[in-house]
Amino acid sequence: MPKILILAINPGSTSTKFAVYQDEKPLLVKTLRHSVEEMSKYKNVVDQFDFRKGLIIEALVEEGIDVDSIKHIIGRGGLTYPMESGVYTVNNLMLEHARAGVMGQHASNLGPLLADYIALQIPNAHAYIADPVVTDELEPIARVAGHPKFERVSIFHALNQKAIARLHARKTGHVYEEMNLVVAHLGGGISVGAHKKGRVVDVNNALNGEGPFSPERSGSLPVGQIIEICFSGKYTKDQIQRMVVGEGGYVAYLGTNNALDVQKAAGAGDEKARFIQDALGYQVSKMIGEMVVVLDGNVDAILLTGGLAHNQYLTDFISGKVGFLAPVMVYPGEDELEALAMNALRVARGETRPKEYTGKV
Numbered sequence: 001m002p003k004i005l006i007l008a009i010n011p012g013s014t015s016t017k018f019a020v021y022q023d024e025k026p027l028l029v030k031t032l033r034h035s036v037e038e039m040s041k042y043k044n045v046v047d048q049f050d051f052r053k054g055l056i057i058e059a060l061v062e063e064g065i066d067v068d069s070i071k072h073i074i075g076r077g078g079l080t081y082p083m084e085s086g087v088y089t090v091n092n093l094m095l096e097h098a099r100a101g102v103m104g105q106h107a108s109n110l111g112p113l114l115a116d117y118i119a120l121q122i123p124n125a126h127a128y129i130a131d132p133v134v135t136d137e138l139e140p141i142a143r144v145a146g147h148p149k150f151e152r153v154s155i156f157h158a159l160n161q162k163a164i165a166r167l168h169a170r171k172t173g174h175v176y177e178e179m180n181l182v183v184a185h186l187g188g189g190i191s192v193g194a195h196k197k198g199r200v201v202d203v204n205n206a207l208n209g210e211g212p213f214s215p216e217r218s219g220s221l222p223v224g225q226i227i228e229i230c231f232s233g234k235y236t237k238d239q240i241q242r243m244v245v246g247e248g249g250y251v252a253y254l255g256t257n258n259a260l261d262v263q264k265a266a267g268a269g270d271e272k273a274r275f276i277q278d279a280l281g282y283q284v285s286k287m288i289g290e291m292v293v294v295l296d297g298n299v300d301a302i303l304l305t306g307g308l309a310h311n312q313y314l315t316d317f318i319s320g321k322v323g324f325l326a327p328v329m330v331y332p333g334e335d336e337l338e339a340l341a342m343n344a345l346r347v348a349r350g351e352t353r354p355k356e357y358t359g360k361v
Contacts, residue, residue, distance in 0.1 A: 005069050014033065014216065052110060074127070079098070093359050098112050128347065130340055132159075160336045190217075212284045213249040215262075304330045305333070310332040
């Protein structure tokens with residue numbers, strides 16, 4: 001059987017990650033970090049397309065990858081309209097909705113755009129996404145926000161949460177679809193999901209204002225104070241949006257989105273850094289408690305994952321708060337590139353058929 005080459009692309013808010021796989025084997029894995037200053041040059045996410053595209057192509061050439069041999073390019077799914085989990089072929093409607101940011105602006109919107117562009121440069125190549133951030137499995141009661149003009153929506157790190165949940169199930173000799181899990185993805189954004197028998201029945205909107213704050217997002221803010229700021233005349237809509245996404249959390253309190261710098265400063269005795277880091281862990285712990293309640297206290301395990309899960313002080317802090325609720329397991333980093341590549345491999349081998357994005361809400 002001929003070897004299958006796959007390019008997986010995962011644009012995040014603070015990084016561009018991509019990998020080339022030959023079947024299950026990674027040939028190249030790259031993580032390019034981006035500072036707040038670097039990203040502040042761009043008015044919106046779509047404006048970053050040429051910058052990120054150039055970085056990927058340049059790295060592939062420098063590493064001597066035979067780009068024309070890559071026939072399957074898969075990107076992280078963006079903020080299009082909600083869809084069920086699975087692999088999707090990138091089509092024009094998906095590209096249109098990703099560019100427009102119909103459900104919000106986030107770096108993941110670049111996933112289908114980058115995959116499509118690179119696929120078009122290679123003869124007979126195909127572009128896909130899988131388990132996008134708008135994967136929606138919420139139960140009806142979880143959608144109720146408190147006023148009929150508002151509704152809670154599902155925007156979270158579906159790809160990594162699903163991958164880590166399945167990994168944990170395999171490692172413990174169980175089936176994901178038969179388990180109840182709470183999964184906390186701790187990264188540039190933070191999402192905490194209640195996984196009930198293979199479906200994420202409740203999760204915070206990790207993008208634009210719900211749940212714990214993160215290195216660059218404010219999470220849930222006091223609504224009354226938000227209303228006052230909005231009508232104060234001191235800030236534009238764009239400035240307030242940046243307070244919520246991009247310039248909140250660590251950026252607002254400590255002037256950096258680099259969680260490792262915060263961790264080092266806290267460890268070196270910086271009291272403010274330690275306090276804000278503790279506050280992040282405190283908010284994550286509260287959110288985990290909420291999701292345990294969603295699952296009626298019947299939880300097989302609490303899983304901590306994402307880049308911030310490399311910080312043992314932080315994971316110990318959270319474990320100390322929630323360990324009485326269920327066993328806590330830590331899976332540092334993320335399996336998103338591997339998860340993307342394995343989804344593309346399943347399509348390439350004919351084990352699954354890609355779905356068609358219709359944009360239906």
